Amino acid sequence: MADNQSSEKKLSRRKFLVRGGLGTIGVLAVGTYVLRNPIRRAILEKANEMDLAYMGSTDNPMLWFELSKDNVVILHSPKIEMGQGTFTGLAQMAADELEISMSKIKVVHATTATGNIDGMSTGGSTSISGLWQPLRELAATFREMMKIEAAKKLGVPVSELSVQEGIVSGNGKSLTYSEISEGVTDWTVPDAPVLKDISTYKFVGKPVARVDLADKVYGAPMFGLDAEMPNMLYGAVVRPSKIGAKFISATTDKAEKMLRRDQNCK
Amino acid sequence: MKISMIVNGQSHAIELTDEYTPLLWVIRDILGLKGTKFGCGKAACGACTLHVDGEAVRSCSYPVKFAEGKQITTIEGLGNAENPHPVQQAWIEEIVPQCGYCQPGFMMATAALLNKIPNPTDEDIDNNIINVCRCGTYYRMRKAIHKAADKQNAINKINEPAKA
Numbered sequence: 120m121a122d123n124q125s126s127e128k129k130l131s132r133r134k135f136l137v138r139g140g141l142g143t144i145g146v147l148a149v150g151t152y153v154l155r156n157p158i159r160r161a162i163l164e165k166a167n168e169m170d171l172a173y174m175g176s177t178d179n180p181m182l183w184f185e186l187s188k189d190n191v192v193i194l195h196s197p198k199i200e201m202g203q204g205t206f207t208g209l210a211q212m213a214a215d216e217l218e219i220s221m222s223k224i225k226v227v228h229a230t231t232a233t234g235n236i237d238g239m240s241t242g243g244s245t246s247i248s249g250l251w252q253p254l255r256e257l258a259a260t261f262r263e264m265m266k267i268e269a270a271k272k273l274g275v276p277v278s279e280l281s282v283q284e285g286i287v288s289g290n291g292k293s294l295t296y297s298e299i300s301e302g303v304t305d306w307t308v309p310d311a312p313v314l315k316d317i318s319t320y321k322f323v324g325k326p327v328a329r330v331d332l333a334d335k336v337y338g339a340p341m342f343g344l345d346a347e348m349p350n351m352l353y354g355a356v357v358r359p360s361k362i363g364a365k366f367i368s369a370t371t372d373k374a375e376k377m378l379r380r381d382q383n384c385k
Numbered sequence: 386m387k388i389s390m391i392v393n394g395q396s397h398a399i400e401l402t403d404e405y406t407p408l409l410w411v412i413r414d415i416l417g418l419k420g421t422k423f424g425c426g427k428a429a430c431g432a433c434t435l436h437v438d439g440e441a442v443r444s445c446s447y448p449v450k451f452a453e454g455k456q457i458t459t460i461e462g463l464g465n466a467e468n469p470h471p472v473q474q475a476w477i478e479e480i481v482p483q484c485g486y487c488q489p490g491f492m493m494a495t496a497a498l499l500n501k502i503p504n505p506t507d508e509d510i511d512n513n514i515i516n517v518c519r520c521g522t523y524y525r526m527r528k529a530i531h532k533a534a535d536k537q538n539a540i541n542k543i544n545e546p547a548k549a
Contacts, residue, residue: 201483201484202482202520203483331482333466334485335482335485336477336481337420337464337473338420338460338461339420340485342486344423353414
């Protein structure tokens with residue numbers, strides 16, 4: 120790998136961060152995640168196993184990246200954005216390795232049903248440091264997979280191809296990522312993606328606009344309370360009027376007749 | 386019983402068993418407009434703020450029967466990406482939201498304030514925008530409110546000669 124040395128450095132710095140950190144059980148779990156290379160590899164392996172699923176059209180289940188028809192890369196984040204700027208940081212990291220501008224990358228929360236599940240959750244300031252290596256590797260892998268397919272479609276060797284703004288070009292011909300992915304069912308996954316030199320990054324380490332703001336001012340983001348399932352019922356806790364009251368029984372027949380959304384929609 | 390009201394320009398007739406159901410639950414759970422949030426449930430935090438006939442109302446504690454025949458505006462009706470409200474524009478420019486949960490309530494409260502006080506002073510803001518934000522976005526919010534006021538006044542100026 121191109122920056123093996125710098126990745127070693129990163130890991131030792133992470134050790135420091137964890138040891139010097141909060142020292143709670145939660146942080147220990149995070150430390151396990153950060154320090155265990157096999158888990159990092161497993162993330163990558165799992166992602167690679169699921170090429171078809173996550174690189175298909177927008178309505179397919181996917182793991183990390185999804186391509187829209189207008190060549191926007193949708194990054195399915197395993198980390199929660201709650202105002203700390205994680206989506207923006209992940210977008211910066213991914214955009215630089217994907218060779219695509221920040222405006223052409225959209226970050227969404229991965230779903231537990233179809234997406235990449237991060238058992239270590241979000242916390243301890245580990246989202247960026249923990250995903251620094253795996254996300255860039257995934258993005259670089261994605262970019263190289265695009266180049267390999269582009270080489271076949273354009274009839275130009277991979278070594279003569281270059282990528283700019285999500286467009287792969289060579290020998291005067293070019294295709295967008297979106298065009299490359301059309302009809303591809305059997306992706307070739309390179310073993311070791313070569314990461315770009317950090318000094319050439321256009322977005323990492325530079326001030327960029329937050330990517331999560333627009334949705335938030337229109338009331339669009341889904342919070343836990345906003346989740347809805349078919350025929351979902353709503354409940355509220357009825358609390359006793361006295362301290363130390365003991366539960367004996369409850370009359371629920373009236374509550375059971377109360378409103379349900381499907382009965383009330385006009 | 387049936388309640389009729391206009392929400393974001395669309396008329397609705399809603400069948401309810403309890404006329405004291407908070408307007409918030411009708412907006413969120415019956416009409417499916419999830420941008421208006423539930424916070425404290427006792428009209429203290431302002432996350433549920435929306436407009437009833439142009440007035441900022443804390444909908445968690447507002448029985449839906451009082452909305453009969455009225456115009457309701459929620460964050461979804463304030464503006465959208467194609468046609469953002471000056472408050473929403475200012476909120477983006479001043480990078481106000483962090484987690485974003487309480488922000489629709491703040492923006493609705495601000496939009497109502499600017500209709501009453503087009504050039505609010507810091508004191509006006511302190512007295513009128515009394516919602517709660519746990520991320521602590523107040524500092525940027527204050528700047529955004531002033532900016533939104535400027536934007537709205539500029540728009541009003543353009544529209545004035547047309548009225549006269």
